[in-house]
Amino acid sequence: MTLAFSDFEPVRVPVAPGVELSAVVGGSGSPVVLLHxxxxxxxxxxxxxxxxxxxHTVICPDLRGYGASDKPxxxxxxxYAKRTMAADVVALAGALGHEQFALVGHDRGALVAFRAGLDHPETVTHLGILDIVPTLDMWNVLQGVSAAVGYHLYLMAQPPGLPETMIANSADAFFGSFLDAWAGDPAAMPPAVRAEYLRASAAAVPSIVADYRASAGVDVAHDRADLDAGTQLAMPVTVVQQDWGAQLGYDAAGVWRAWAPDLDHRLTRAGHFMAEEAPDEVAAAIRELLAR
Incomplete structure (x- = not known):
């Protein structure tokens, strides 16, 4: 199989001093940015x-610190604050000629998308979120033994040094454990794709840890400031996620409704890697979001 996107053009775009994002762009029509x-x-x-x-014109970047993008x-x-990473995405789209765009993110990319929606409401027209709750809420719902599912969050929140060393010394086992444990359908991730994820992650351990460390510090502060100010997402929002609320004992739709008055909250039977396990379902949800 090929690891390339069919009929998509690779681009590399400066988005901040000393930082360039690598992306692919394809299609035509109103722009949609997809964050991994x-x-x-x-x-x-x-x-x-x-x-x-x-x-649509579809733009798929590697986030700052990941893949082929720069890793300051x-x-x-x-x-590696989500505010900084969100500004990268806005700069990328602007450099490609799009002052407004729809934005969809999965996992870490969804946290970046959430922050972009709060910080750039005049730019993000529609917001799609796959399988997360906002950073502040994430820490609030992880309690007791149920928090074991997020052990990596606590590991990478530790001061610089130990997490990077531990992960780098067992990178394939560490990153591969999430590809295995979180997949609803392992066959949806072919060996060549899995190998590329492991290669790219092993090459980015310091920046990946820095991304997670920011989510135990500055990202929480930014979310709390918006919550205290009553800031909400002004655009239509669609959230597609596994039934984490039932698994961890909280009202996932209620958590999202506090941030997103115009909310379509959906549960999926797919695993965490739903864009690969259920691409028709995810593409349909995005199309319906864009029609709102």
């Missing part, structure tokens, strides 16, 4: 992107 999750790259969107490209040193938490 952990431990993946833009490759996770290959099937959904091709389904949308007949109707984390001199402080702001370097």
């Amino acid at each position: 999750g952990f431990p993946q790259t833009r490759l996770m969107w290959r099937q959904v992107a091709e389904r949308l490209a007949g109707e 040193d984390a001199v402080d938490e702001e370097v």
